[in-house]
Amino acid sequence: MESTAGLVGRLFLSVIATGSGLPTPMGDAAEKPVIEFLYPDAGPFLQSAAESGDARGPIAIRVEALATKAGYEIKWTGPIPRNRILADMQDGRAACTPNAIKTPDREARFKFTQPIFPALDQVVVTKKDAAWVDSYDSVDALMHDTTRVYGDLLGASQGPALDRTIAEETRHVRPIRGTPADLVKMVISGHVDYIILADGPSVALAASALGIDPAVLATHHFPDMRSSAGGHIMCAQSVGNDVIAAFDKAIADGR
Numbered sequence: 001m002e003s004t005a006g007l008v009g010r011l012f013l014s015v016i017a018t019g020s021g022l023p024t025p026m027g028d029a030a031e032k033p034v035i036e037f038l039y040p041d042a043g044p045f046l047q048s049a050a051e052s053g054d055a056r057g058p059i060a061i062r063v064e065a066l067a068t069k070a071g072y073e074i075k076w077t078g079p080i081p082r083n084r085i086l087a088d089m090q091d092g093r094a095a096c097t098p099n100a101i102k103t104p105d106r107e108a109r110f111k112f113t114q115p116i117f118p119a120l121d122q123v124v125v126t127k128k129d130a131a132w133v134d135s136y137d138s139v140d141a142l143m144h145d146t147t148r149v150y151g152d153l154l155g156a157s158q159g160p161a162l163d164r165t166i167a168e169e170t171r172h173v174r175p176i177r178g179t180p181a182d183l184v185k186m187v188i189s190g191h192v193d194y195i196i197l198a199d200g201p202s203v204a205l206a207a208s209a210l211g212i213d214p215a216v217l218a219t220h221h222f223p224d225m226r227s228s229a230g231g232h233i234m235c236a237q238s239v240g241n242d243v244i245a246a247f248d249k250a251i252a253d254g255r
Contacts, residue, residue: 032073035243036095037063038088040155041079043179044209045202046098048079055098062116063098063233069250072243081177082155089236096239099231101157111239113247115230120198122158122226123219125187130218133194139222140165142194146172151183151192158196159226180206188212 039055041047046059054060055076067074077095080088085097090109102112124142126133136142143150143165150166154177157163166173174192176182183195184206197203199221204214233247 032071034073034075035067035239036075036077036093038080038085038093038095038097039076039078040082040085040097041179042099043181044205045180047179059099059231066116066233066247066250066254069253070243070246072246082153086155089234092236092238094236094238096233096235096243098233100234101159102232102234103157103160103163106157106234109237111235111237111241111244113233113235113244114251115232116251117231119230120202121221122162122196123199123203123221124194124225125184125197125203126194126218126220127187127190128216128218130193133218133220136222138224139196140224142222143169148172148193149174149191151176151186151195153178153180153183153195161226162196181209184212184217185210188216 037055039046039060042057042059044057046055046057048054049056053076055078060076064074089095089097099117100106100110100112106112124133124139132148133142136145139162142148143162146169150169150173152166152173152175154175158166174186176186176192180197180202183192183197184203186192187195188210197206199219203217203219207214207217235244
């Protein structure tokens with residue numbers, strides 16, 4: 001397995017490489033308009049900097065780089081629970097949120113940029129010694145087994161298909177208010193049997209943020225698991241189309 005340092009470096013390199021009614025004068029020479037970004041605690045990928053309250057982590061780095069190209073400044077507000085972010089934006093708060101999964105339900109209520117991150121394979125994450133997972137030939141079969149507890153991050157989306165299954169199978173779905181690292185903690189502690197995360201560095205980074213050796217975890221691919229849709233910037237309907245267009249141009253120029 002690639003070292004944690006290598007994983008962190010690779011993730012950060014990929015992040016860095018790759019009418020609105022919102023403007024607020026900054027007072028500097030550039031006089032860039034300010035866009036409020038509401039953000040959840042998604043440590044270690046997006047979390048609050050203790051000294052300033054601004055967001056930090058690879059997601060924040062990516063979004064701030066795009067904002068600079070688009071000609072905007074970001075006002076970070078958070079961390080805020082995911083469900084409250086959705087409610088505030090639907091109520092008309094002229095704000096955006098980073099790295100959101102696009103679903104038909106959300107697309108009907110919010111505006112989206114093009115993806116700011118590429119799609120990644122989704123994987124089931126368990127303890128290393130979870131031999132029981134080998135008895136399932138699909139994630140659908142696993143998700144419908146009421147004897148196995150699934151840990152679901154409140155307010156997050158796994159994409160339309162899995163979201164529907166999770167909504168149907170409430171008897172053995174445990175909602176978890178927290179971060180991807182908290183999901184990993186619940187697996188390690190045995191409070192849930194499995195979670196679903198994007199494959200690659202995310203699993204190792206979430207474990208390492210807890211001081212846990214990623215080797216105690218195992219990832220499982222199933223043939224019916226789709227790639228997760230790439231994360232988008234998602235904005236309230238009150239945010240102008242010119243803002244979306246400016247970010248889309250920055251995304252296209254950075255590819």
